[in-house]
Amino acid sequence: KVLGDAGAEVMIWARRPEVADAIRTKHANPEYLPGVVLPDRVGATTDAPTAFAGADLLVFAVPSQTLRDNLTGWARAGLIGRDTTLVSLMKGIELGTGRRMSEVIVEVTGVEPDRVAVVTGPNLAPEIAVGHPTACVVACDDEERAAAVQSTIFTPYFRPYTNDDVLGCELGGAVKNVIALACGMAVGMGLGDNTKAALITRGLAETARLGVRLGADPLTFAGLAGLGDLVGTCMSPLSRNRTFGEHLGRGESLEQARIATRQTVEGVNSCLAIRDLARGHGVEMPITEQVELVCHEGLAPSVAVAALMTREPKPE
Ligand SMILES: NC(=O)C1=CN([C@@H]2O[C@H](COP(=O)(O)OP(=O)(O)OC[C@H]3O[C@@H](n4cnc5c(N)ncnc54)[C@H](O)[C@@H]3O)[C@@H](O)[C@H]2O)C=CC1
Numbered sequence: 001k002v003l004g005d006a007g008a009e010v011m012i013w014a015r016r017p018e019v020a021d022a023i024r025t026k027h028a029n030p031e032y033l034p035g036v037v038l039p040d041r042v043g044a045t046t047d048a049p050t051a052f053a054g055a056d057l058l059v060f061a062v063p064s065q066t067l068r069d070n071l072t073g074w075a076r077a078g079l080i081g082r083d084t085t086l087v088s089l090m091k092g093i094e095l096g097t098g099r100r101m102s103e104v105i106v107e108v109t110g111v112e113p114d115r116v117a118v119v120t121g122p123n124l125a126p127e128i129a130v131g132h133p134t135a136c137v138v139a140c141d142d143e144e145r146a147a148a149v150q151s152t153i154f155t156p157y158f159r160p161y162t163n164d165d166v167l168g169c170e171l172g173g174a175v176k177n178v179i180a181l182a183c184g185m186a187v188g189m190g191l192g193d194n195t196k197a198a199l200i201t202r203g204l205a206e207t208a209r210l211g212v213r214l215g216a217d218p219l220t221f222a223g224l225a226g227l228g229d230l231v232g233t234c235m236s237p238l239s240r241n242r243t244f245g246e247h248l249g250r251g252e253s254l255e256q257a258r259i260a261t262r263q264t265v266e267g268v269n270s271c272l273a274i275r276d277l278a279r280g281h282g283v284e285m286p287i288t289e290q291v292e293l294v295c296h297e298g299l300a301p302s303v304a305v306a307a308l309m310t311r312e313p314k315p316e
């Protein structure tokens, strides 16, 4: 919708024919965005070669853990153009490899890293779809390419800023989902705003600690891709990650939370990958550690809260 409103000709690749048909014929995606009318210049197809043909920009928004498989198929079929800019909207870290999504794209397609851009920030899809003023970051090693993507997605309701810190921007987007799970757990347990504020602030501290160790610019975490996305996601009932955490905080099982949330909840897998990344680099991420224990080891959220509160006292 943003691309179409900004004047681009858009072709969506969808797996289900009924989704592609509804977008093509009714300009709607009723299951995901009920009531939203898509611009006429947004088309859809289930045929990947048709979707990829002649594209200047390829925008990837599949779940992070499936990207490698999806891309491998598309790259093998020779669908990636020679000069195409590859854009990632995904906010996750790959299980097993600890790779960011831009790294997976570079690894699978063999393109130079400066052809990959990341669009991130406080960008809850349902709010963008109804045109609420929203800001985002376009991160790319290549400044000109970042500026080109920026102008391609610039609309009166969507304001992109460029940034050259791809690593920091991607890490901010992935870790905030884990912290949003923790905030959701607090909400589900009936805890208040002090608790959420503490989780957001200390969550930002552990995100920046990992980012700086990996080579990110610390200032990135004070921007839209860091604090902005963290606050937006942790405070919003629209966030799938926070909602998933709420279910766990109310004492429901992982399976019950999955059934209730339905859509992609990146933090559940990424908390494992981020914890491993942090341990591998000797970085302390106590909130991420506890979220992983609740999501994957059956720890009760109340025990996780007690574990965080009774850690050794220390300077801020
Ligand atoms: N929804 C949001 O507000 C935002 C989402 N993102 C990121 O975008 C990425 C995608 O999330 P959403 O679109 O929100 O999730 P979603 O769950 O709404 O949609 C994911 C889509 O991927 C499809 N899919 C599932 N498995 C697949 C596979 N194996 N191969 C190909 N397609 C598959 C699903 O059918 C669905 O259409 C995530 O990394 C998320 O963090 C980023 C910013 C905002």
Ligand SMILES: O=C(CO)COP(=O)(O)O
Residues within 6 Å of the ligand: 091, 121, 122, 123, 124, 125, 177, 180, 229, 232, 233, 238, 239, 240, 241, 242, 264, 265, 266
């Ligand atoms: O990334 C998002 C907002 O910036 C969307 O968050 P959820 O995936 O938790 O809904």
